[in-house]
Amino acid sequence: MAMQIGKLVTDWYAAHGRHMPWREGQDPYRIWVSEVIMQQTRIEQGEGYFYRFVDRFPDLASLAAAEQDEVLKYWEGLGYYSRARNLHAAARQLVETHGGQFPSHHEALLTLKGVGPYTARAIASFAFGQQVGVLDGNVLRVMSRLLNDFSPVNRPQTRRKFQHLIDGWVAGQDSRSFNYGMMDIGATICTPTQPGCLICPLEAVCQGRKAGSVQLLPQKDQKLKRKVRYFNFYLILNEKGEVAIRQRPTDGFWGGLWEIPNEETKRKAWEKKESEGGGRFLFELKHVFTHFDMMINTFMLSAGAAPAFEEVQFISTDKIAIFAFSKAVLNIFENAWQNMD
Structure with missing residues (x-):
């Protein structure tokens, strides 16, 4: 056989x-x-x-x-x-x-x-x-x-x-x-x-x-219900029109990649489009990971009004292509620039 x-x-x-x-x-x-x-x-x-x-x-x-x-x-x-x-x-x-x-x-x-x-x-x-x-x-x-x-x-x-x-x-x-x-x-x-x-x-x-x-066939055991996590992402611009970015730690999701400042929040606050950092709400996105779904609210605010985030640097928008970002953050940039046109 x-x-x-x-x-x-x-x-x-x-x-x-x-x-x-x-x-x-x-x-x-x-x-x-x-x-x-x-x-x-x-x-x-x-x-x-x-x-x-x-x-x-x-x-x-x-x-x-x-x-x-x-x-x-x-x-x-x-x-x-x-x-x-x-x-x-x-x-x-x-x-x-x-x-x-x-x-x-x-x-x-x-x-x-x-x-x-x-x-x-x-x-x-x-x-x-x-x-x-x-x-x-x-x-x-x-x-x-x-x-x-x-x-x-x-x-x-x-x-x-x-x-x-x-x-x-x-x-x-x-x-x-x-x-x-x-x-x-x-x-x-x-x-x-x-x-x-x-x-x-x-x-x-x-x-x-x-x-x-x-x-x-084939048979599979049923997977556990997927977890959903809620985040606010902040598109922070200074007076030169530069955007704030920071590098993630090497452990955890998107390890070592660059991102815009963000923070995890509760579902109720997320659904109300409330943000501790303030700013103008732009849009929401969904990003799918292997083990959970990330729901993203994106806010735009000026550097002077933004909360303090650690290890942030500002870059001109034409430098974005130099850095490695997750697909979710690239989608935020793309949608944000379209909203600003």
């Missing part, structure tokens, strides 16, 4: 696999960068960021030598900025302690900053041909249906079980072709809705297809 699945997948990939720039060659650096970018990012969106990032930082040495602010600037708009900070830290770690070379085994790769089981196995398989299975969301869906397994795929024990199985399936196969093939089958055929079972290379061995339960 395992050998049959492995051959079906690798044969299909040879004929139908997707072309992607990071699949050309086996450069562990480009593979690593691509895998980190594509976490929480659609391929269509991420491909442009990949080209932009590796054009500026073409290798480990250039990334390690860069300042964190510049790395964050090239990550701007992708979100989940801890990924960029960890990339930068791991690049320096590799240069300082590994002679600028990637370890070839997935367990050694796990010692790098920000590299988890998925990324470690992806680099080990795609760059070094190590025979380990790579589990992403697409592969979990394929396996759930293939095995007719109703275990919730967001449970650690299910992932451990599937990891053990896929490690057996890849044995004896070309690791890159098998893992890329499983991902591509999930992305293009065994899709969340309206899967193309009739053209799937695994149809003949798919237990979910035989049981008629493909549309019911």
